[in-house]
């Protein structure tokens with residue numbers, strides 16, 4: 001007989017300082033031995049539900065209703081920047097950390113952590129420094145850490161977002177085995193994927209309320225990441241114009257490991273090129289190599305040439321700050337690129353003011369402000385112009401960094417996993433921002449694990465396999 005791990009009855013929760021409830025009348029049971037998904041669009045309350053289950057809301061607002069907990073709950077949040085504990089620097093130590101903090105003896109903690117890394121197929125990372133991991137590798141280490149002590153209920157907020165499709169299937173198997181041994185799993189998010197598809201039950205949350213009927217994924221505003229077999233691929237190149245960026249024989253070595261092996265490709269005006277490949281295939285490395293942002297342990301060779309108004313500039317000989325005049329970059333962790341107190345200030349500070357006389361400063365500033373207003377409108381950010389960027393969700397933070405890049409003169413935009421954490425509306429917003437950049441004659445290179453998005457929206461595709469590009 002399955003046991004109830006957490007039983008919530010008629011729970012209402014309102015964050016301090018807010019007028020409307022984030023969760024309204026939630027009645028929900030997390031049951032051992034089963035895997036459940038609760039999906040909803042951004043802002044529907046999925047992350048709040050996770051915190052409610054994990055008992056993390058008590059001091060953050062007003063909570064009514066009853067919550068009975070009958071076991072331990074472990075939560076992995078959705079913010080990629082906050083998934084590692086910050087208390088360790090190596091994979092082996094990080095993956096044992098929760099066990100050690102729960103009082104397991106060192107040999108047992110070691111055994112459990114090793115076993116999980118093996119199940120997840122990342123045992124060779126045991127001695128690696130955490131700051132050298134790819135985004136997906138980091139996420140898997142975080143999963144291993146919280147799973148190792150064997151909680152009764154595992155709550156995962158968007159666990160698949162940085163994982164490649166094969167890795168999602170592998171994680172699904174690990175979670176299924178965890179359930180077979182009596183654990184319970186709750187997955188929340190804004191997209192359907194390989195993990196949510198194997199759940200015994202999928203519920204939908206809309207504006208803080210759990211839906212009783214079963215709506216369609218699209219009608220509730222979820223992005224459906226299932227590969228679309230009958231999609232008309234937009235990978236038909238739409239431009240024969242001269243390339244804006246030409247990359248030849250780009251090779252990146254780290255010690256004896258070759259990460260990128262002689263890549264050749266062009267980016268043309270008006271085109272979105274997607275870069276896909278397994279976790280750790282070298283997608284972020286590619287973007288950073290173009291930008292000149294790789295650390296010293298990486299050796300980079302090959303040529304990178306940008307063309308502007310018929311003038312060719314070799315970027316590979318230039319330092320990073322000089323390359324950024326041509327290349328706008330939005331990294332995997334957009335939060336690391338945000339520094340201003342409001343969204344509009346972030347845009348105003350995106351590029352230095354053009355050279356001007358002191359007496360013209362007012363006019364130049366007012367031009368800059370009107371440019372920022374139009375970019376805010378293009379990116380659908382006008383309504384949050386005066387908000388603090390960190391009060392917005394991860395997808396919107398990424399939009400701010402993309403919008404900041406639109407404020408610069410860059411003709412090429414490099415986007416590292418812009419699709420993660422997006423519901424249907426946020427996907428549409430992303431596509432609209434990219435489109436307006438392409439329509440101005442720019443080119444976009446975007447890494448993604450979303451095969452459906454790449455199939456439907458990219459004009460050209462690069463697949464990285466063993467350091468080489470397959471188009």
Ligand SMILES: Nc1ncnc2c1ncn2[C@@H]1O[C@H](COP(=O)(O)OP(=O)(O)OP(=O)(O)O)[C@@H](O)[C@H]1O
Pocket residue numbers: 131132133134135136137162254259277278279280281282283284285286295297
């Ligand atoms: N500073 C570093 N030292 C050693 N290895 C590194 C370093 N940075 C990255 N790597 C390794 O290089 C490989 C490529 O990493 P990269 O981040 O480019 O992968 P990715 O394709 O973007 O992966 P993901 O999809 O998980 O984000 C990975 O195996 C990663 O662990």
